[in-house]
């Protein structure tokens with residue numbers, strides 16, 4: 172059986188003021204759907220964080236509807252989805268008991284849990300165990316078990332309640348932070364304070380475990396427990412990561428082989444470092460990427476972002492690590508005993524640490540002050 176494992180779509184994500192829905196639609200329509208067809212996929216797994224928030228924008232919902240319809244109703248491939256910590260389990264579960272009959276398996280709300288779902292290939296059954304994201308407090312309530320204190324306790328209890336028969340080949344789908352996994356900047360912690368990590372050893376009975384939550388593709392604890400990673404790069408900290416889908420082949424005896432097929436997004440997310448002038452003058456074939464500019468200049472760049480956006484319309488952020496702020500420009504003086512001229516000189520030094528104001532510049536400022544004070548006296552200002 173050949174499974175496509177994907178996770179953390181975060182549909183409707185807002186990235187530096189831009190909704191990424193069109194970029195997400197591009198990757199899903201132009202790359203994921205053809206992959207499902209061309210690779211002869213028998214089942215698709217989406218391991219949580221379908222949406223970026225519990226109340227997603229309408230066009231994000233429309234996109235998920237469109238993609239899910241193409242996978243299940245049109246391509247006839249079973250589609251397994253669990254809710255992640257960003258999803259509303261209740262909203263995601265709408266219609267889940269009906270959709271199950273169409274090969275669209277959604278596990279969100281605990282009361283409506285479905286599965287284990289059993290599919291068959293030439294060698295027999297493969298069971299899919301769906302474990303949506305669950306808070307320890309919700310698990311305590313659902314299982315009526317006061318001893319559940321941590322995410323690890325909750326998962327152990329959850330796994331125990333969803334046994335799928337021992338001889339069978341089994342695929343587990345879960346949304347957790349597995350200990351030893353490497354985090355990225357775009358994940359929301361599963362708990363504030365306390366430990367949210369679970370031991371990957373909890374998954375040792377499964378043939379393959381398809382995880383969601385960590386946005387970098389990686390294996391944890393062994394080759395059969397994996398994160399597929401997010402659909403796109405959702406922070407600049409991820410700019411060197413490759414995003415894509417994991418293809419998992421499960422053989423007759425429950426042996427697995429995995430491969431990673433990368434996506435090529437319509438607009439990449441990357442960091443560009445250098446001097447402002449060099450960046451503006453340099454040749455760049457991908458000026459429509461989302462870019463964080465890390466300018467190595469020491470002097471301030473007037474309207475730097477606006478100028479960068481003329482060449483790079485998706486310029487998202489600007490950092491100047493070498494900017495010397497503070498030092499001579501610090502407020503180590505008494506504001507009330509300082510003249511306007513001294514104040515401006517202090518400001519100029521903070522902005523241009525490499526040189527003092529010239530006499531001509533000082534004279535110009537003096538004229539402006541004199542003119543302004545005069546106009547103020549005349550009641551013009």
Ligand SMILES: [Mn+2]
Nearest residue numbers: 179220358384
């Ligand atoms: Mn996520």
